Amino acid sequence: xxxxxxxxxxxxxxxxxxxxxxxxxxxxxxxxxxxTHPVNQGKLCIKxxxxxxxxxxELRLKHPLLNTxxxxxxxxxxxxxxxxxxxxxxxxxxxxxxxxxxxxSAKITNEENYLAQKFARAAVGTNNVDHCARL
Amino acid sequence: xxxxxxxxxxxxxVDVFLAYKMDCGHPLPHAFTRERxxxxxxxxxxxxxxxxxxxxxxxxxxxxxxxxxLLARDCTQRALNVLAVWNQLPAEQVEPLPVNCxxxxxxxxxxCTYLExxxxxxxxxxxGQDPRQSIEAVDAQEGPERFARWMYEFQKCIKCxxxxxxxxxxxxxxxxxxxxxxxxxxxxxxxIPIFHLVRAVHMAGRCIDCGLCEDACPAEIPLRLLYxxxxxxxxxxxxxxxxxxxxxxxxxxxxxxxxxTPAPLLAVSQE
Numbered sequence: 001x002x003x004x005x006x007x008x009x010x011x012x013x014x015x016x017x018x019x020x021x022x023x024x025x026x027x028x029x030x031x032x033x034x035x036t037h038p039v040n041q042g043k044l045c046i047k048x049x050x051x052x053x054x055x056x057x058e059l060r061l062k063h064p065l066l067n068t069x070x071x072x073x074x075x076x077x078x079x080x081x082x083x084x085x086x087x088x089x090x091x092x093x094x095x096x097x098x099x100x101x102x103x104x105s106a107k108i109t110n111e112e113n114y115l116a117q118k119f120a121r122a123a124v125g126t127n128n129v130d131h132c133a134r135l
Numbered sequence: 136x137x138x139x140x141x142x143x144x145x146x147x148x149v150d151v152f153l154a155y156k157m158d159c160g161h162p163l164p165h166a167f168t169r170e171r172x173x174x175x176x177x178x179x180x181x182x183x184x185x186x187x188x189x190x191x192x193x194x195x196x197x198x199x200x201x202x203x204x205l206l207a208r209d210c211t212q213r214a215l216n217v218l219a220v221w222n223q224l225p226a227e228q229v230e231p232l233p234v235n236c237x238x239x240x241x242x243x244x245x246x247c248t249y250l251e252x253x254x255x256x257x258x259x260x261x262x263g264q265d266p267r268q269s270i271e272a273v274d275a276q277e278g279p280e281r282f283a284r285w286m287y288e289f290q291k292c293i294k295c296x297x298x299x300x301x302x303x304x305x306x307x308x309x310x311x312x313x314x315x316x317x318x319x320x321x322x323x324x325x326x327i328p329i330f331h332l333v334r335a336v337h338m339a340g341r342c343i344d345c346g347l348c349e350d351a352c353p354a355e356i357p358l359r360l361l362y363x364x365x366x367x368x369x370x371x372x373x374x375x376x377x378x379x380x381x382x383x384x385x386x387x388x389x390x391x392x393x394x395x396t397p398a399p400l401l402a403v404s405q406e
Contacts, residue, residue: 001150001151001168001194001197001198001201002166002168003151003153003166003190003194004166005158005163005164005165007158007159007161007163018161020163020164022190024193024194024197025197029193032185032301033297033301033351034161034163035161035162035183035184035185035350036161036162036183037161042183042350042351043295043297043351043352043353044295044297044351044353045293045295045353046293046294046295046296048295049295049296049297049300
């Protein structure tokens with residue numbers, strides 16, 4: 001029997017509430033608000049309370065899927081990234097860089113968000129960048 | 136305290152002990168075990184209060200053979216009584232270690248945060264229910280005023296389910312609050328006042344007045360006051376003190392003996 005409480009920060013929005021992940025027997029079973037955290041002071045919204053659910057969700061995507069003729073087919077990472085790069089290049093060449101927009105997310109790290117905007121500005125050449133936590 | 140927990144784990148009196156440990160500068164709940172017994176030197180008793188009895192219930196559901204020790208404030212003791220009454224956590228599986236509770240003039244040192252509601256602002260005093268009022272003060276309000284004040288509080292609800300999630304004595308697998316036929320989905324605030332009243336009714340004979348729900352409420356709804364009133368009715372009607380003993384709740388429906396009996400005085404007055 002093991003029971004662990006892992007302190008973390010909620011990744012849903014930019015507020016940064018302190019959460020505790022409850023791990024029992026190596027399995028994530030719950031999320032709790034951190035009582036002494038200065039941001040949320042022991043309170044959470046419904047998304048924060050259910051942070052653990054998407055990790056164990058059956059619906060979670062585990063492989064890249066490629067939409068070919070209306071059907072989603074499982075492909076490798078190299079194929080998926082290669083295909084996306086080819087299509088992006090064609091679109092930028094045909095319609096210009098401002099035909100592309102990049103939407104980033106609070107569910108990825110700060111560093112990944114930085115890389116995404118860098119990719120938009122330096123590689124694609126557009127300022128069309130937005131984020132779900134632009135509250 | 137540390138020595139006692141260490142001794143309990145070494146003697147085999149308990150297999151796991153639920154208490155708090157400083158981690159990243161925060162007192163966080165921690166499960167102390169025999170395998171990592173040196174951690175007991177970092178055990179702290181406060182000041183934060185987490186629902187340790189709820190963790191114990193979850194452990195007991197998975198590992199009925201494990202003996203669980205836990206820090207027990209007065210409200211934890213009441214919760215353990217209620218959980219035993221409702222067959223969720225057998226009393227013989229838990230070993231509470233009493234700790235200091237809420238501060239008072241007689242007991243200056245306290246490990247509890249007391250979970251006391253913060254001072255109320257002007258708008259809340261004018262429109263809502265001040266959480267630090269007595270039940271009698273709320274009862275003294277005129278009917279329409281009292282209703283309007285409670286509705287003001289309820290309409291702030293963001294339906295986070297925090298009150299239910301944190302509650303040590305909320306253990307049902309299927310929750311009425313998530314039943315689409317009882318509570319409409321997709322709107323905020325949720326169906327008021329029914330959302331809060333359903334929960335209040337379910338707290339009758341169960342609420343142990345620990346204050347965790349009110350502490351977890353982002354909208355600062357005075358839930359403790361609401362459930363306090365519900366339990367005051369239970370006390371008046373059935374003479375049942377929730378959590379005070381292992382006596383069966385008047386609402387217990389298991390077994391062949393009826394438990395829903397009115398309080399003696401009331402029975403006489405009805406005749």
